[in-house]
Amino acid sequence: xxxxxxxxxxxxxxxxxxxxxxxxxxxxxxxxxxxxxxxxxxxxxxxxxxxxxxxxxxxxxxxxxxxxxxxxxxxxxxxxxxxxxxxxxxxxxxxxxxxxxxxxxxxxxxxxxxxxxxxxxxxxxxxxxxxxxxxxxxxxxxxxxxxxxxxxxxxxxxxxxxxxxxxxxxxxxxxxxxxxxxxxxxxxxxxxxxxxxxxxxxxxxxxxxxxxxxxxxxxxxxxxxxxxxxxxxxxxxxxxxxxxxxxxxxxxxxxxxxxxxxxxxxxxxxxxxxxxxxxxxxxxxxxxxxxxx
Numbered sequence: 001x002x003x004x005x006x007x008x009x010x011x012x013x014x015x016x017x018x019x020x021x022x023x024x025x026x027x028x029x030x031x032x033x034x035x036x037x038x039x040x041x042x043x044x045x046x047x048x049x050x051x052x053x054x055x056x057x058x059x060x061x062x063x064x065x066x067x068x069x070x071x072x073x074x075x076x077x078x079x080x081x082x083x084x085x086x087x088x089x090x091x092x093x094x095x096x097x098x099x100x101x102x103x104x105x106x107x108x109x110x111x112x113x114x115x116x117x118x119x120x121x122x123x124x125x126x127x128x129x130x131x132x133x134x135x136x137x138x139x140x141x142x143x144x145x146x147x148x149x150x151x152x153x154x155x156x157x158x159x160x161x162x163x164x165x166x167x168x169x170x171x172x173x174x175x176x177x178x179x180x181x182x183x184x185x186x187x188x189x190x191x192x193x194x195x196x197x198x199x200x201x202x203x204x205x206x207x208x209x210x211x212x213x214x215x216x217x218x219x220x221x222x223x224x225x226x227x228x229x230x231x232x233x234x235x236x237x238x239x240x241x242x243x244x245x246x247x248x249x250x251x252x253x254x255x256x257x258x259x260x261x262x263x264x265x266x267x268x269x270x271x272x273x274x275x276x277x278x279x280x281x282x283x284x285x286x287x288x289x290x291x292x293x
Contacts, residue, residue: 003194015161018160029095032049032095035049046082050078057078060078060090060093061081063093069085092142102155103118117155117158117251120251123243123247124147124240125240127241127244128143129144129147130240130278131236137232139236145213146212146236147216147236149213150220153197153198153217154184167191168187168188169253172187179252179257180256185221197219197221216237223238224261224263235267239265242258243279247283
């Protein structure tokens with residue numbers, strides 16, 4: 001059965017209406033996004049908002065002192081953290097902290113649960129930053145956040161109709177020993193009438209995220225169809241998604257065979273040797289961040 005674009009949009013709109021508790025970001029995060037998008041905002045404006053949220057303060061200090069940023073010495077003040085990281089990076093940390101609270105819900109099946117999705121999203125985020133840094137693309141923080149939210153659509157499905165998501169996962173033919181025989185996007189369309197890219201793009205638009213993030217959520221399995229102005233970041237997310245799926249025990253339900261789109265591989269000039277180097281660096285970064293965070 002072929003699903004029309006109009007039918008997809010109806011399914012997504014219905015899901016987002018029903019799960020209003022996930023389709024909002026905390027007020028403090030929304031305020032931070034608003035401030036950072038305003039060119040007249042200063043680090044002091046951001047400090048005033050963040051200082052009212054002790055949990056967020058703690059999270060930012062943890063991240064700024066982790067090996068992920070590799071900054072010299074321990075940073076103990078939020079003001080200094082904001083100056084060292086920059087407003088955009090602090091915005092990304094705030095969004096990441098908010099998202100972490102949404103990725104909850106326990107195990108769905110023997111091969112999949114909310115924690116698996118969060119671990120995968122983190123791996124893709126780190127992979128995005130590694131690729132951006134390796135290729136000197138200057139996308140670091142933006143690429144990291146795009147990777148973190150790329151599969152938010154699966155979280156929508158989990159909140160909207162767990163039974164249907166379990167059904168879609170079952171239809172993949174995946175088992176703890178083997179890889180899926182059918183990819184998750186195909187089975188989601190059979191069950192929901194839309195896939196996690198549709199749900200993810202819809203949520204990003206509802207949250208008024210910048211266009212590259214909606215594109216990353218909406219086109220990471222079909223990168224060549226992304227809007228041209230967002231294609232670079234979608235290509236990076238697609239490559240990082242394949243990289244993360246190639247890790248031992250990585251999330252593979254939507255990446256059978258872990259095949260990278262030829263256009264992406266060619267455009268980013270990712271050779272087999274570079275892929276192996278990036279995979280090794282990704283595993284090392286994940287191991288380090290698990291100790292730091």
